[in-house]
Amino acid sequence: MPDVLVVGAGVMGLWAAVMAARAGHSVLVLERDRVGAGASGGLLGALMPHQPDRWNAKKQFQLQALVSLEAEIAGLETASGLSAGYRRTGRLMPLAADHHRERALKHAGDAATAWTLDGKRFSFDVLDAAPVPGWPATEAMAAGVVFDSLSGHISPRRYLQVLRAVLEGMPHVEIREGANVVSIDPSARTALLADGGRISFGHVVLSAGVSSFDLFSSLGLSPPRPIGTAVKGQAALFRGDIDPALPIIFDSGIFVVPHEGGYCAVGSTSEDSFDDPAATDGRLDEVIAAAWRLAPVLKGATLVERWAGLRPKAIGRDPMIGRHPDFPAVSLLTGGFKISFGIAHELARLVVGEMESGSPCKLPPSFTVDAHLEAARREKP
Ligand SMILES: Cc1cc2nc3c(=O)[nH]c(=O)nc-3n(C[C@H](O)[C@H](O)[C@H](O)COP(=O)(O)OP(=O)(O)OC[C@H]3O[C@@H](n4cnc5c(N)ncnc54)[C@H](O)[C@@H]3O)c2cc1C
Known part of the structure; x- marks a missing residue:
């Protein structure tokens, strides 16, 4: 037993x-x-914090976990001799309008106090231009872009x-x-x-x-x-000339997550009702189209997988x-x-x-x- x-x-x-x-x-x-x-x-494996405003026990717990994960992964990789494809690359969040930028500037102030742990400080900066041209597309960020240094990714x-x-x-x-x-x-x-x-x-x-x-x-x-309950999600995986060190892009529920080996995952739908939990359909095509608008370089990449799964959502x-x-x-x-x-x-x-x-x-x-x-x-x- x-x-x-x-x-x-x-x-x-x-x-x-x-x-x-x-x-x-x-x-x-x-x-x-x-x-x-x-x-x-x-496919996705985005490691993203909650927003730094209205700080609470849940957000603090997640912050501690995101920070401690790095050492845990290093320990597992040493023990196994394998790579989990982990990187703290940060995240870019395009700002479409001036009021989004104003809110982001407030969040930057919140992050200055909330996103500090064990002497490590993580930033939430409002930028005018993308750190790497085209990532995200200029058209998607009329009022600038946020870069946070806390987010990362792991290969699921x-x-x-x-x-x-x-x-x-x-x-x-x-x-x-x-x-x-x-x-x-x-x-x-x-x-x-x-x-x-x-x-x-x-x-x-x-x-x-x-x-x-x-x-x-x-x-x-x-x-x-x-x-x-179960909430269905659909995602897709591309392969192309995409640097795994690039930050995640996240905008209005759309994720673009670079991974090692030129892979890049995009997602996700969020479906409360569905017939086939494993099927992908036109909703994923819409997600892909949105990801292309955010990161046009993906149009030149090869689609290698479409995938769907069920997220466990407690009441x-x-x-x-x-x-x-x-x-x-x-x-x-x-x-x-x-x-x-x-x-x-x-x-x-x-x-x-x-x-x-x-x-x-x-x-x-x-x-x-x-x-x-x-x-x-x-x-x-
Ligand atoms: C499209 C999509 C994108 C996502 N993106 C992200 C992301 O970027 N970042 C993130 O953190 N999360 C993401 N998630 C959520 C994340 O995938 C889930 O929260 C997480 O995988 C849940 O893990 P789990 O171990 O609880 O459940 P699961 O991974 O579902 O594992 C449960 C296991 O239990 C087994 N099982 C079920 N019933 C039984 C039984 N009766 N007896 C024995 N075994 C059983 C199943 O076969 C399964 O292997 C995403 C989810 C989806 C669908």
Whole structure:
């Protein structure tokens, strides 16, 4: 019987496994399909902070995570001998009108105090011209452009490969692919598999992406509404003469994210209703057209992949993290929605720390399971 059973091998589950193994536990990861079959196996990998205004615990948590990720990745890369394609390149946000520029100038003042950590200061500068001509296009930035030095990118698939390789080098860790967990019995501390098998555990971490919400319901004591939903996203990958050191471009929900090897990802749609979670369609063509307007150099690049996935969005909109209030052997590690890559390591650290110490982890209040249960009771259908 593993000390810790992790359900799902996306970025959240693999980090839970790493943190539990580092703490000396035996770990079994059960993955329905294959590592990276969910949203984590996508294309973008943007690591972007929240805006620096109206600072709060959630923004502080994310800032700390974005800063600590750099050393974590370096450690994983050393241990695995592989690259995760991580770079802190910064981000450019075009300003289309004067009132956008005024707001950005206020944010620059906010960042001067909020974006400082352990002696490191990250800037949020309002510029008149793009640092590299055409990135972004002049037509897209009539009132200038913001450059922030905090953002970065990571290659989602390489990141998962690195995490997997590290786990495979650790004692008492097993990743079992093709193992579909259909329900959890929190009293008996067992997971029921689709093939009829049962796995006992000391503690279980539910990190099954959008399926975490169904597994949550399988525990019993379900809230009156679903505790989370799936939001579909479509993205595309280009390859051309694109420098991976270029900053991300972000404008009105459109991301342009350079990666190593001349690759550049663009995204994303945000769809609350859909028929086929894996299909791409005309909505992605619109995203690509918008990305071309922002970065015309992409028109000369080759389209190499179109991809779609489902983001886990918990009912409170923020990640849903930590021990279930009614079932102490069950922890949630899900609901990262659009920001999982930058924070998964710190969330997993807290979940495992809580499991070890028995005292509640220090989370932003809106991340707790209780906060989500409360939201589920409050929200109208
Ligand atoms: C188009 C798009 C663009 C995005 N861009 C970014 C970005 O730039 N930056 C960012 O930070 N985030 C981004 N996201 C969000 C990010 O991808 C997700 O928040 C993140 O991958 C969620 O990770 P996860 O480990 O919680 O879930 P997943 O990666 O979905 O992993 C869950 C795993 O659990 C497995 N599983 C499911 N059910 C079961 C079961 N019953 N038994 C066993 N295993 C099961 C699945 O097969 C899957 O492998 C994007 C998402 C999309 C769709």
